[in-house]
Amino acid sequence: MPLPLSLCDDLRLLLNDRFSTSASVREHHGSDSSALDPMPPDAVAYANSLDDIVSISAACYRHDVPMIAYGSGTSLEGWLQATHGGVSIDVSGMNQIVEIRVDDMDATVQPGVTRKQLNAALHGTGLFFPIDPGADASLGGMAATRASGTNAVRYGTMRENVLGMTAVLADGRVINTGGRARKSAAGYDLTHLLVGSGGTLATIAELTVKLHPIPEAISAAVCRFPSVDHAVRAVIQIIQLGVPVARIELLDALTMRALNAYSKTQLREVPSLLFELHGSEAGVQEQLETLRMVADEHQGLDFEWAVHPEDRSRLWQARHDGYFAALALRPGCRALTTDAVVPISRLADCIEATAADLAQNGLLAPIFGHVGDGNFHALILVDPDDHAEVERAEAAAHRLAERAIAMDGSCTGEHGIGLTKQDCMTVEHGENAVDTMKAIKAALDPKQLMNPGKIFPRGNTAG
Known part of the structure; x- marks a missing residue:
């Protein structure tokens, strides 16, 4: 349903050339970094101030038009898809x-x-x-x-x-x-x-x-392990010992292969842990010795330290390239992202079961993540034109979500529910808790205009 002409007139008068119905602008604002197809809004309104947001929101409210806030477009799980049309409120210009x-x-x-x-x-x-x-x-x-x-x-x-x-x-x-x-x-x-x-x-x-x-001393390291299980069990022991590690990242062998190809690194293509330690010089040195001891107990190999800032930056940039490196393993593919989180004691079991499930279903999926807090990702690479493969991937992702919930974890550690995990809400929280959330939504947004269709389907809230 097109926007009311009176609303378009109001917003053009308010914003001038900061209001757009251009197809290319709308397409850009109708998608995030997920594998979902774009769903463009009907228009884009660029806000430069609090008063702009107030005026845009009030105008949309008067005309019963949905609104979706837009920042940098890097979110996942379909947060920016305009499932019910409406106006995208772009706040990227509010950058002071x-x-x-x-x-x-x-x-x-x-x-x-x-x-x-x-x-x-x-x-x-x-x-x-x-x-x-x-x-x-x-x-x-x-x-x-x-x-x-x-x-x-x-x-x-x-x-x-x-x-x-x-x-x-x-x-x-x-x-x-x-x-x-x-x-x-x-x-x-x-x-x-x-x-x-x-x-x-x-x-x-x-x-x-x-x-x-900013800590007095920062040191980063990479350590290899014979299996993901060995690496995860080392992480569990490090956390249980209370070592105040700033970062602990797991990368499986497939992820390491992808990083070497994409980031031109020369890391060994075996399951690895990346660490970063923050603190005083003496404190960091003490942490290093504890990490080395724990790694040795779990057959860790080839500890390599990156003390110089440029070496640390190169190491972490390679880690941050993980998403795009994974995509490059299968040109033309899409990545169905997952982000399960479980109590640290169940992490090894959850990753092992997930890896077995993916292999059994013939799915290529690098596994990596912020294992220091029990959070990991499987990027399931699929050919979007192979509907059978897409269905297998979606089913595997759903089983991962259920597996994490069954282990007293969550279906999402950081990406959120968005469009794709709505059917996990009741499984994870129970009907009474979900009904309470719906009641809060109905109280603050009785017309269901704020990013409708996310977390709960539109029209499925108390009111």
Whole structure:
């Protein structure tokens, strides 16, 4: 159904050339980094300020038109697909760093600020923002999807690092949640209700995030193992010993092969762990010795340390290339992404069962992930024109989600529910909890205009 002409007139009057119905612009805003086909919105509205978001939202609300917030387009699970048309509210132009407070170790930013941009602005302060999902995502989008990444084992996820927000409800009302204090017992925790809501409750217009001291010493290492099982059991022991590792990443042999081909590295193509240690010189050295001892117990081989910044950067850039390196294994393929998370004690069992399932079904799927917090990914590579293969892949991904839930884990550690995992909600949370979530959605968005069709199908909420 096309947009009402009166709404188009209102938005053109408000935004001038920052309102577009161009097919190419709409196509760009109707997809994220998932393997799903684009679903373009009916129009794109570029917001440059809080007032813009308020005006756009109020206009859409008056005309009962859906709205989808858009940041950098790097989310997964179909968060940006306009399943019911509507207006994409592009906040990428809201990219100002409002204030950095070194003494309080926090910063207030607009939603379009990216993590790399914030860290560049922090140069010379002795502080950094640690949440690193790989892509140079916008902080508003990272908060909306409760992003995580390689540093989560030590620094937490966006859930632990967002202090407060300014957000716009569906009808254009502005709410301020949280604040700059490190704790509060005043009423409901609206900040963390919005973190992870994927734009289904409000549009984030500003957020205040925690910053962390840059450690005195940083060291990275790679260690090889005879099997994924050996590597994962080493991780379990490291966590149980309380070693404060900043990053622990698992890469299976297929991932290592893909990285060598894509990133021109010369890493041994066997299951490997990548570590990064933060702390004092003495503390890092102590951690190194503990890691070496644990690795030896689990038949770890060829510990290689990367102390120089350029060597560490090269190592972690190769890890961040994992998604595109995997795609290059089968040119023309798509990657059906998974992101299960389980208690650390069940991690080896879950990965082993998943690898066996994928092999049994003839599916090519590199496995890697942030195993320090029990989170791993299988990138199932499929030919989009081979419908039988796509069905096998989707079934395997669904079994992985159920397997993780059965092990007291979650079907998604960081990508979110979006479009693809809605049938896991009741399995994971139970009907009463899901009904409670639907009631919250209905209370804040009674017309179901905020990113409709995500988390719950549109029309399937209490009201």
